[in-house]
Amino acid sequence: MLFNARKTNVSIYYIEIFTMATEALWSNKLRTGLxxxxxxxxxxxVIGIxxxxxxxxxxxxxxxxxLGTNVLQVFAGAAVRGNVSQGLGSTSTLTWEDAKEMALQASSAEVVSAYLQRQGQVVYEEKNISTTIYGTDLSYPEARNTYPQAGRFFNQEELNGIKQVVVLGPTAKRNxxxxxxxxIGQIIRIQGEAYEVIGIMEAKGSQGPIDRDDGVYIPLTSMSARVVGNNALSGISVNNILVKSSNQEQLLAAQFQITNLLRIRHNIYPPQADxxxxxxxADIIKTFSSIVALLTVMVVAxxxxxxxxxxxxxxxxMLVSVVERTREIGIRKAVGAKNSAILTQFLAEAIIISTxxxxxxxxxxxxIAFGAATVFKLPFVISVSSIIIASGLSFxxxxxxxxxxxxxxARLDPIAALRSE
Incomplete structure (x- = not known):
């Protein structure tokens, strides 16, 4: 019973301290708010960022x-004009024949697809749009993990026969x-040439500022012959070759095999540059995640x-408050308030403000996080650890x-405090 009585007295004591601290803060609402x-x-x-x-x-x-984490992208080299690099794929160093040899000789490569892309004009009746034109082979849908949602992709006969058929991306179709x-079956014009629409690709969304649905797909042979023109001394030049392995573990083996194969085919020997x-x-994901994490840490700091x-x-x-309330503190100490009570009240006020x-x-x-996720169409992610850390920091x-x-x-002398004006 004695223990419970003491426990009750302690509880009442702290409740009174908390009440007094709250009243003191409430009497100065503007100062407390600021x-x-x-x-x-x-x-x-911290939490929002x-x-x-x-x-x-x-x-x-x-x-x-x-797009697949088990995919390699092989880019053609970069042309240099006036000591300025024009970017990967700006010169004709890769060919469709390179891709065919990769499919035959790189045992770790499950799917190999070559493509050539250019910006160009696409016209339907009075509509004239600028979009990306992709000339691809038959393996492109599997390599990119994107397939027609309506109609079909072109076939081997159409690829071999340089047929003028086209598959539209959802954004290009809508435009x-x-x-x-x-x-399906409509005729559009690509760079002045008539093409029959045979399919609509499924929507893949945007990757940063790039709309992956804004494009049209035609046979690589037709792209080379009719849109770009034969741009390699032998074979069909391409910008990019996609290599898909069965899993991520096979990627390094595929990369090693393809690097050696291309060096042999292109007569590249040390110390010559590729x-x-x-x-x-997978490396792109890791690199980007590291960059975002670093930027987040920096901004949070x-x-x-x-x-x-x-x-x-x-x-x-709180220091100003001590000075302003010197006389109050003196009165409280004169009527028997202990130093610990004064100390506890001012600590309680500081903790209440911060908490x-x-x-x-x-x-x-x-x-803020919800608003940013809504406006920028990002996943709404709230880190429980950041809330716990923020709560601990505020306390x-x-x-x-x-x-x-x-x-x-607590150390104020009661006599000196009572004399204070």
């Missing part, structure tokens, strides 16, 4: 994975035909400065910022 502002900005920034960074990372990973769903470049989708500023603000306001500011900041951070900052003012208040 003091909390630094904590609110800091916590909401962390969430947005994770959302961007997940969205990009999803887009890259939709040319609007909401008309009956487009006239091609191979990129790995900057946002953390707001927490430091908020803590300094709490400490300054309440942290709570509002957490809510603000979640709203810790309040505790640390309140120690010195609370100690100063």
């Amino acid at each position: 003091t909390m502002l630094g904590m609110i900005i800091g916590i909401s920034s 962390t969430s947005i960074g994770q959302g961007v990372q997940k969205a990009t990973e999803k887009e890259i994975q939709s 040319l035909f609007g909401d008309n769903s009956n487009v 006239d091609f470049r191979i990129t790995n989708q 900057i946002a953390g400065i707001s927490l430091v500023v908020g803590g300094i603000g709490i400490a300054n306001i 309440l500011g942290g709570g509002i900041g957490i809510g603000g951070g979640i709203l 810790g900052v309040g505790l640390l910022a309140g120690v010195v003012p609370a100690r100063n208040a």
